Amino acid sequence: MVNSRKIDSGKLEIKNVKRTFVDVNGNEIVALNDASLTVNEGEFVSLVGPSGCGKSTLLRLIAGLDNPDLGEVLLDGTAILGPGYERGLVFQDPTLFPWLNVKNNVASGLIARKVYNKKQNEVQDYINLVGLTGFENSYPHQLSGGMAQRVALARALVNHPKVLLLDEPLGALDAFTRMQMQDEILRIWQERQITVVLVTHDIDEAIYMSDRIIIMTPRPGKIQEIINVEIGRPRRRNDPDFFRIRSKILELLNFAKEEQLSYYL
Amino acid sequence: MAVNQLNYSENISIHTNEGINCKTRKAFFPIIFLPLLAFALALHLHLTVPNNQELSIRYTYAAVLVAATALYSILCLLSLKIEILSQKLKHFVPLITVAVLLVELWDLVTLKLALLELPYFPGPDKVLSVFKDDWQLLLKSTLYSLRLMFIAYLIGVLLGLVTGITMGWSKKVNYWVTPFLRVIGPVPATAWIPVAMVVFPTTFSASVFLIVLAVWFPVTVMTSSGIANVRNSFFEVARTLGADKKYLIFKVAIPAAYPNIFIGLFMGMGSSFLTLIVGEMIGVKAGLGWYINWAQGWAELHKVYASLILMAVIFSSLLTLLFKVKDKVLIWQKGLIKW
Ligand SMILES: Nc1ncnc2c1ncn2[C@@H]1O[C@H](COP(=O)(O)OP(=O)(O)O)[C@@H](O)[C@H]1O
Ligand SMILES: [Mg+2]
Numbered sequence: 001m002v003n004s005r006k007i008d009s010g011k012l013e014i015k016n017v018k019r020t021f022v023d024v025n026g027n028e029i030v031a032l033n034d035a036s037l038t039v040n041e042g043e044f045v046s047l048v049g050p051s052g053c054g055k056s057t058l059l060r061l062i063a064g065l066d067n068p069d070l071g072e073v074l075l076d077g078t079a080i081l082g083p084g085y086e087r088g089l090v091f092q093d094p095t096l097f098p099w100l101n102v103k104n105n106v107a108s109g110l111i112a113r114k115v116y117n118k119k120q121n122e123v124q125d126y127i128n129l130v131g132l133t134g135f136e137n138s139y140p141h142q143l144s145g146g147m148a149q150r151v152a153l154a155r156a157l158v159n160h161p162k163v164l165l166l167d168e169p170l171g172a173l174d175a176f177t178r179m180q181m182q183d184e185i186l187r188i189w190q191e192r193q194i195t196v197v198l199v200t201h202d203i204d205e206a207i208y209m210s211d212r213i214i215i216m217t218p219r220p221g222k223i224q225e226i227i228n229v230e231i232g233r234p235r236r237r238n239d240p241d242f243f244r245i246r247s248k249i250l251e252l253l254n255f256a257k258e259e260q261l262s263y264y265l
Numbered sequence: 266m267a268v269n270q271l272n273y274s275e276n277i278s279i280h281t282n283e284g285i286n287c288k289t290r291k292a293f294f295p296i297i298f299l300p301l302l303a304f305a306l307a308l309h310l311h312l313t314v315p316n317n318q319e320l321s322i323r324y325t326y327a328a329v330l331v332a333a334t335a336l337y338s339i340l341c342l343l344s345l346k347i348e349i350l351s352q353k354l355k356h357f358v359p360l361i362t363v364a365v366l367l368v369e370l371w372d373l374v375t376l377k378l379a380l381l382e383l384p385y386f387p388g389p390d391k392v393l394s395v396f397k398d399d400w401q402l403l404l405k406s407t408l409y410s411l412r413l414m415f416i417a418y419l420i421g422v423l424l425g426l427v428t429g430i431t432m433g434w435s436k437k438v439n440y441w442v443t444p445f446l447r448v449i450g451p452v453p454a455t456a457w458i459p460v461a462m463v464v465f466p467t468t469f470s471a472s473v474f475l476i477v478l479a480v481w482f483p484v485t486v487m488t489s490s491g492i493a494n495v496r497n498s499f500f501e502v503a504r505t506l507g508a509d510k511k512y513l514i515f516k517v518a519i520p521a522a523y524p525n526i527f528i529g530l531f532m533g534m535g536s537s538f539l540t541l542i543v544g545e546m547i548g549v550k551a552g553l554g555w556y557i558n559w560a561q562g563w564a565e566l567h568k569v570y571a572s573l574i575l576m577a578v579i580f581s582s583l584l585t586l587l588f589k590v591k592d593k594v595l596i597w598q599k600g601l602i603k604w
Binding site: 063064065082083084085087088089091093095097098099100101108109111112113139140141155156159 | 496498499501502503504505506507508509512516517520521523595596597598
């Protein structure tokens with residue numbers, strides 16, 4: 001019932017966005033400069049780049065937790081002015097509410113939106129979906145990192161967001177749990193046709209999961225290059241095309257580093 | 266090969282564990298009789314050693330010893346059936362034994378050997394007899410103190426929570442209340458006694474005010490700092506989930522601040538005990554504080570000791586109750602302060 005219609009996807013337009021911060025010494029940091037990007041309905045896009053290149057900043061702008069200095073961010077043609085449940089967010093730190101058990105953590109979005117009475121049966125659906133059946137009454141401190149991240153995912157999904165924003169969600173997990181969760185996220189993405197923006201520092205993860213990979217470079221943070229991953233799904237992690245795309249990305253990032261060096265010299 | 270060796274050593278450790286288990290199980294039986302021996306020794310000394318401080322005994326202490334022995338024996342019998350009880354008992358065996366011996370030592374140095382003199386150092390028999398002779402007044406005083414304490418603590422907590430939450434949430438409220446809190450807060454509530462006596466129409470309302478003040482300060486400080494220190498990412502996540510301001514306050518900020526709030530409630534309870542007793546000693550004409558003061562005035566130190574024991578039991582129970590509530594509410598949290 002949950003996945004019967006393709007309603008859970010939205011189109012994101014990021015237009016000439018600039019965001020600057022002031023650091024502790026009073027210096028201006030251009031976290032994002034003139035970033036433009038369109039993410040189509042149901043598309044899976046990854047942001048890749050060295051730390052400090054503005055990936056989280058971009059994601060926070062889409063989430064509405066921060067506002068751009070210049071430019072605008074649109075969802076289905078409407079400007080994003082603040083956070084909203086149609087854009088679900090999962091951080092690297094699961095940030096579960098420690099005072100709520102798994103069930104209530106997953107339900108918190110429904111409760112916050114005052115639709116819990118109508119939709120409470122979906123809570124269990126999503127707990128099952130992320131494979132945590134039987135852990136409904138556990139508290140966050142009793143969960144492993146991977147389990148906690150599954151709860152965070154279920155908590156974001158229960159609201160039926162059009163866009164799922166993932167900021168290095170698997171970064172803290174061990175390799176096996178990470179691969180397993182990559183497959184689960186892909187499965188959910190395909191079932192729900194949800195639009196996904198994934199920030200990752202794992203190039204293989206980006207290639208395995210995304211339709212397009214956005215390569216970003218720092219100082220000032222900007223979008224350097226966009227790579228289409230033209231490998232059919234379901235993908236195999238040892239597909240020869242992987243290595244081709246991988247070396248292309250590495251080249252781009254290395255190239256970026258050299259440019260950055262000369263920039264400083 | 267390596268695997269075999271591992272298994273082998275595991276087997277050894279299992280055997281030694283069993284050995285230890287057997288030993289403790291055997292050792293349990295003599296240990297559980299230690300308190301009974303202590304009770305018997307105390308009773309024997311109390312009844313046979315001649316009295317020196319006073320000529321006669323009231324048999325109250327003796328009766329308490331007998332009752333305690335009976336109670337302990339019943340618990341021992343029950344613990345044969347109930348595993349948890351037997352573990353609890355085992356834990357308390359050394360404490361009970363030493364406590365009984367210490368009380369008997371008290372009996373020896375006062376009543377029996379008169380190393381400490383009356384009226385300042387009555388023996389356990391004389392002190393315990395107060396509960397028999399003066400129970401009506403003690404009960405009345407206790408109820409009076411509890412009523413005052415309950416009303417004032419509740420008001421203080423409510424005011425503290427409201428002030429603390431609005432301070433933690435609103436910068437404006439924080440700006441205006443902080444100086445007030447900084448200046449008034451650190452002054453011990455008891456210092457206000459003279460003012461309260463003048464300003465309030467009855468001694469009862471005056472002491473309510475003092476206790477409210479004593480409770481309000483720590484509860485406010487801990488609540489507001491607790492809320493101000495809630496991780497911002499909790500709010501951010503809640504907002505992306507569609508939370509409104511009400512949800513952010515009541516379903517995120519306050520629960521996240523519970524551990525701090527409970528420290529405030531704990532500190533507030535401590536200072537309310539102090540203010541209650543001091544307030545009753547000075548102004549109010551009833552209650553345990555008044556009872557102590559009144560008994561001291563008549564040089565009836567045994568009554569002072571009796572009410573001290575009563576106070577220890579009551580206050581300790583109230584704190585235990587608070588921590589039981591804390592354990593229920595903060596089931597998600599490990600640690601905090603232990604009681
Ligand atoms: N709130 C902030 N205040 C000051 N500087 C910030 C803030 N947020 C981000 N920055 C700076 O902006 C740059 C980009 O940060 P971020 O988007 O977190 O990078 P990434 O996620 O790609 O590692 C960094 O140099 C970071 O220090
Ligand atoms: Mg980041």
